[in-house]
Amino acid sequence: MDGPATAATRRLPLARDASGGRIRQENEAMILRAAEHVFARAGFAGATMAEIAVRAGVPKSNLHYYFRTKQALYRAVLAHTLQLWLSETETIRAELPPQVALEAYIRAKMRLSASHPDASRVFANELLHGAPEIGEVLRHALRELVAHKAAVIRQWIANGQMASVDPQHLFFTIWAATQTYADFESQICAVLGVSRLGRRDFELATEHLVALLLRGCGLRPVAAPLVRDVPTP
Numbered sequence: 001m002d003g004p005a006t007a008a009t010r011r012l013p014l015a016r017d018a019s020g021g022r023i024r025q026e027n028e029a030m031i032l033r034a035a036e037h038v039f040a041r042a043g044f045a046g047a048t049m050a051e052i053a054v055r056a057g058v059p060k061s062n063l064h065y066y067f068r069t070k071q072a073l074y075r076a077v078l079a080h081t082l083q084l085w086l087s088e089t090e091t092i093r094a095e096l097p098p099q100v101a102l103e104a105y106i107r108a109k110m111r112l113s114a115s116h117p118d119a120s121r122v123f124a125n126e127l128l129h130g131a132p133e134i135g136e137v138l139r140h141a142l143r144e145l146v147a148h149k150a151a152v153i154r155q156w157i158a159n160g161q162m163a164s165v166d167p168q169h170l171f172f173t174i175w176a177a178t179q180t181y182a183d184f185e186s187q188i189c190a191v192l193g194v195s196r197l198g199r200r201d202f203e204l205a206t207e208h209l210v211a212l213l214l215r216g217c218g219l220r221p222v223a224a225p226l227v228r229d230v231p232t233p
Contacts, residue, residue: 028066028076031056033118035077040118043125044074071133078126078134081119082142084112092149098156099219103210109178110206114197120182146171163218170217177209 034056038047049070053060067073088108092101113120131138150167157164181188185197192201210221 024066027058027062031058031063031066031073032077032080035073036081036116036118036122039074039077040121040125044070047074049073074122075133077119077122081116081123082134082137084116084119085109086142086145088112089145089149092152094152094155097222098153098162098217099214099222101152102217102219103214103221106174106178106210106213107206109174110181110202110209113178113182114202117182117185120179124179124183163216165217173216174213177213181205 031052035047035052038052038055042048042051047070049063050060052073053063056063063073067076088105091104091108126133146168149171153162153165153167153170156162181197181202189196194201197205207221214221
């Protein structure tokens with residue numbers, strides 16, 4: 001049976017049909033990563049399909065075969081990013097101890113910030129412009145999912161398993177704390193005196209956030225730091 005996060009992603013009007021063959025899915029994934037890179041640097045207005053095709057290493061005609069317009073490709077990038085983020089909320093289940101579920105979620109969000117920084121930046125830029133393409137999705141699918149997961153957190157609180165916190169604002173805090181390592185990497189690098197965030201930087205940041213956020217919920221981390229938790233950017 002699908003969890004609420006899976007059900008929510010299937011309702012996303014931006015999402016593409018994932019039932020195609022393996023080669024098609026691989027080509028679309030390659031194009032999406034190229035589009036993330038270009039949109040993150042040029043924005044929607046400044047990006048061109050020609051530049052994305054070059055980045056993906058495919059003829060422009062092939063790019064238009066998979067995504068007929070720049071807007072369709074941009075919407076697909078947003079949908080894919082949101083699907084990645086929403087799928088990780090499946091760890092937040094009532095049958096799990098809160099420290100296990102929340103720690104797994106925080107670590108997963110940090111892994112995505114390390115592995116998909118451009119996707120996060122494209123999404124952030126969309127929000128800064130008022131979410132013209134994904135506003136309806138945020139107001140419905142995302143809101144419903146957060147409400148469901150907030151109910152799980154309230155149950156943990158009622159059972160005395162964690163401190164009383166506002167569940168919705170806890171999500172906002174986790175999103176802000178984890179996504180800043182992608183969206184504002186240049187600021188963090190400037191302060192740390194490095195040219196880019198590396199594996200060790202993400203490891204340290206992850207352990208810091210896990211400890212800080214869980215303690216704010218009256219919890220203690222349960223997982224030992226794992227090198228494999230954070231991919232090399």
